[in-house]
Amino acid sequence: MNAVEESLSAQERRADAAQPTPHEAAGVAAPESLSATGKLAAKLLQMFGNPPVALVLWNGERVAPGRIEPVATLRLADRGVLLSLLRDPQVRFGDLYSEGRIEIEGDLVKLVGATYEASRSERRRPMLKALARLSHRPRINSLDGSRDNIHHHYDIGNEFYQLWLGRTMAYTCAYYPTEATTLDEAQIAKMDHVCRKLRLRRGETVVEAGFGWGGLALHMARHYGVKVRAFNISREQVKFARERAKAEGLDSQIEFVEDDYRNISGRYDAFVSVGMLEHVGVENYRALGGVAKRALGTNGRGLIHSIGRNYPAPVHPWIERRIFPGGYPPSLGQMMQLFEPWDFSVLDVENLRLHYARTLRHWWDLFEASAERVRTMFDEKFVRMWRLYLTGSIAAFETGTLQLFQVVFAPRENCDIPWTRAYLYGS
């Protein structure tokens, strides 16, 4: 069973228990009074499961849900927009919004969230969905493929990311101990949470698979006194991290290697990977687990932090095509392919999805505050594309469409594991 079939079969099975949602019986208001074009627009809404969204066409005709207050209004610039959406709604919506041919009035997060919810209750054309997914085959994460895929997203300029990631330059879910925690504090708290889960001790060695701009490696070296060997295939990130380590006087403790995780060698006390698994692809999980196994032997601890899902499902095709080629957030069941073949014991799983929603809201705030700057660095289309990606991600984590799993594991033989988790919480 491939991922598409699995997902569809999971959706069908969920249907056994799910309650009907308000959208299900809903259609557009007064469908009989619509023009032929208006009826096509109504069909478009139906393809998305009739979300609480109004459409206003280029000629001023309005197509709105019948029984629900719309959370947002979409203005379509011309007939081409409508026809394009009808052909390939998932990819074209993002593109047309980026191009400014769809304008949105209302809350972008609520719009995407409502569309996610409505699509769930839309069980009428699984074949169409399957076809749409098959026509958007994800890119393969071979050694060369991974390099191209990573280059696409991470090598567009460190200066751009510096505008909205905060001081830590951590591009992964933060950890907010309290409501008042700021983004920068929460990123540091996440690094500490990871280090404490790994129980790092002074003098130990750590291997990191995928290090972003090096924030976690620097934190581990500075605050936990460990030696870090860290791997990443994004040239821009490697350069940035090396400069940071030198500037902070930590370059003797950290080796930033520009290479693929598959080439990790040597034996270490801890294996850590934060936010790389999304780029690995399920077909490579066994190999990645094997890398961790060789790195740890029969001792040590590991932690993998990744976006995930409640069940296997294809990536949103617009995200896969425009934002994260080769990206795939796995279900927890799929993640077990990392651990089960190598007799790793999973010790602790924590789901931090609401923390990722908050992290993204902080990033989005900073992004909008720098929108003018981004526009001059790139163009308006780029600003709109990233706005949709950030708000869509917020909606995905807030609605539970995406999850965030932190998994701690150890070789079966290791009995030097925490007795309880109380030490993580200072008690």
Added chain:
Amino acid sequence: MNAVEESLSAQERRADAAQPTPHEAAGVAAPESLSATGKLAAKLLQMFGNPPVALVLWNGERVAPGRIEPVATLRLADRGVLLSLLRDPQVRFGDLYSEGRIEIEGDLVKLVGATYEASRSERRRPMLKALARLSHRPRINSLDGSRDNIHHHYDIGNEFYQLWLGRTMAYTCAYYPTEATTLDEAQIAKMDHVCRKLRLRRGETVVEAGFGWGGLALHMARHYGVKVRAFNISREQVKFARERAKAEGLDSQIEFVEDDYRNISGRYDAFVSVGMLEHVGVENYRALGGVAKRALGTNGRGLIHSIGRNYPAPVHPWIERRIFPGGYPPSLGQMMQLFEPWDFSVLDVENLRLHYARTLRHWWDLFEASAERVRTMFDEKFVRMWRLYLTGSIAAFETGTLQLFQVVFAPRENCDIPWTRAYLYGS
């Protein structure tokens, strides 16, 4: 791929990374000086992967490992014992020990642990293992099958279990916040840990699938002010739990139902199942998840506590045949079949395997202190059978052959989930 094939393939894959163990190169001492029978005994040790165990035959001949100090010595009563072991080592070892035809000198836990370790490195005859497993097909957990299987283990007399389970009569892994925690305290701490993970609030409703002798239901009703509806198919346990509830004046808050979990109906704030999943069988996980989904709808929280494994593998055939017919501890990946088809979000997984080893050591101490009493209630064979089961279980949890997973989950839609886990640890 069935469980057997999966397991074998997992073992082969693990072999890629595993280090050779001391047992692997080991054989018996001076094999050339052994009699023909002694050579057969050496073959038996080889079938177990040459564990550090010595055999003394009925004629006094000693077959001992060559390069390792034995952790225990087995005395075989007659030639029939050796031939029987060679035919079906896994089932016959337990039976012959129970019958007193094998006597053991040394630490029983170390003996079983060493045998587990040696068997792992024994990769020479996967076919033989597969055949042995196929010839011991587990019993099926249909509605009638489950009733028979549960009757076999749990209806042998409440008085027997009262001798060694402690005051709580909880027959599941306890939770020891500190080294000094006693068995009874740790069982209460486990119940509190479960209730706090579920964030039970006064006035809420809870459905419990499989309630043992009712300890958790009573604890939830008394200390968390919830209404409990609890299901169990062990007649003896239901009778016992009902009497307890009446005696403690909690019978208006708890309904103990003598019925199968598949017949659970109604809507509840929380779903809990502690130590039942081991008896459910993977083929029924989807159905059990569906029961939880119907019970919770789009709100509420759930917790499943179960013995598990690092990868799918058949139950030890002696345990399946003599102790837990129909029993099966799943891998965490297999457990996901409970959650993924129903769009549940897994929020928290905690592995408490070392706590189960300690719990079992406490039970074993109490069991041995009552061995005379058990002998008069049953017979010597029964005492020896249970001694082997308890010590074998200690070894399984201490060596990581078995795990103990507590999984907290919630419907995807539920955003009223704990922000962090700090509240579990009083901070």
